[in-house]
Amino acid sequence: MRLVIKVGSNVLTRDNGKLDITRMSALVDQVAALRAGGHEVILVSSGAVACGRSELKVGHKLGSVEQRQLFSALGQAKLINLYYDLFREYRIPVGQVLTMKESFATRREYLNQRSCMTVMIANGVIPIVNENDTISVTELMFTDNDELSGLIAAMMDADALVILSNIDGIYDGEPGAPGARVIRRVEPGSDLSTYIRQEKSGFGRGGMLTKCHIARKVAEEGIRVIIANGKRDNILTDLLSNPEGTLHTEFTPNAEPASNMKKWLAHSASFAKGLVHINDKAAKVLRGDRAVSLLLVGVTAIEGEFEEGDIVTIADGEGRRMGVGRSAYGSNDARRLIGKHDVKPLVHYDYLCLDPQE
């Protein structure tokens, strides 16, 4: 079984903001046990900024971008060093993968990232992945490491994504309030938005809302997703040996896994270069049960400039986003052929990825 395990900032930090080395060490012990049990593991670990913050006292005011850049540069070195030493006790080699959203922009770059992690795993090295906060610019940053871990799980065809946070799972009310319980299973299409509060915990970046959004998307692609409490002792080993008796939220995976191409598309919406408007009939057919391609006869307008092979967003007659696809035409040719029959589809079904319906 191939597992992607995401360790959130809050799991690795104490209430005073300092790195919790005891917790980190306990997680490494469990990952080593999983490996001994034959599992392949990819770690997505936050904690660089939190780690760097406790390393340096800065006497003057820093902007938020400056803080992130400075502390992540300092903290990432410490973080990976600690992982290196802890895993060394088990003679498990680890390697650092620092990445950013832009590094997944084209199919070529995406496949390059995939080859990098594949060769590490094939040689027994645990990839420890984090966003390269030092140089990733604000507009093109991942919302948080939940988004990054979802992308990695999809890209590496993981069997499961385990998101470790500082909470036992998604509560059906205010966590900690009397009567609030952890939702044990989330089926595709369930709406959890009423339960989730907007605020984030102490050191996290995205909050529970992004966690849920990513979890649903990844489960939709056929990967099991688990949200559990990384601060609980033996959480990883318990989840595998005694899932029923271990508090967590599981998102049921779609029984039909998405192809690797569709997984790439599902996580690449922010790189879309154009916007394709389609009519109601085309929207209905695309949303139906049959596998259909998007034909130019159903297209009403095309915005933006793009080339053949670029990603485009598809919107219905009311301008609501329906999903993304890889265009088989450049924008000029596509515009010229709007409304035409008997020409190749604008987006072939294999390159079409519709958003899960709420």
Ligand SMILES: Nc1ncnc2c1ncn2[C@@H]1O[C@H](COP(=O)(O)OP(=O)(O)O)[C@@H](O)[C@H]1O
């Ligand atoms: N319904 C809910 N159930 C559980 N947690 C929730 C809920 N609504 C909001 N939260 C908050 O989400 C936090 C976890 O998200 P986040 O701060 O992003 O953590 P991390 O750094 O581990 O990614 C919890 O600590 C909790 O305060």
Ligand SMILES: N[C@@H](CCC(=O)OP(=O)(O)O)C(=O)O
């Ligand atoms: N890349 C950042 C972590 C971003 C972040 O906080 O993510 P998360 O733990 O998902 O809330 C770091 O290492 O500090």
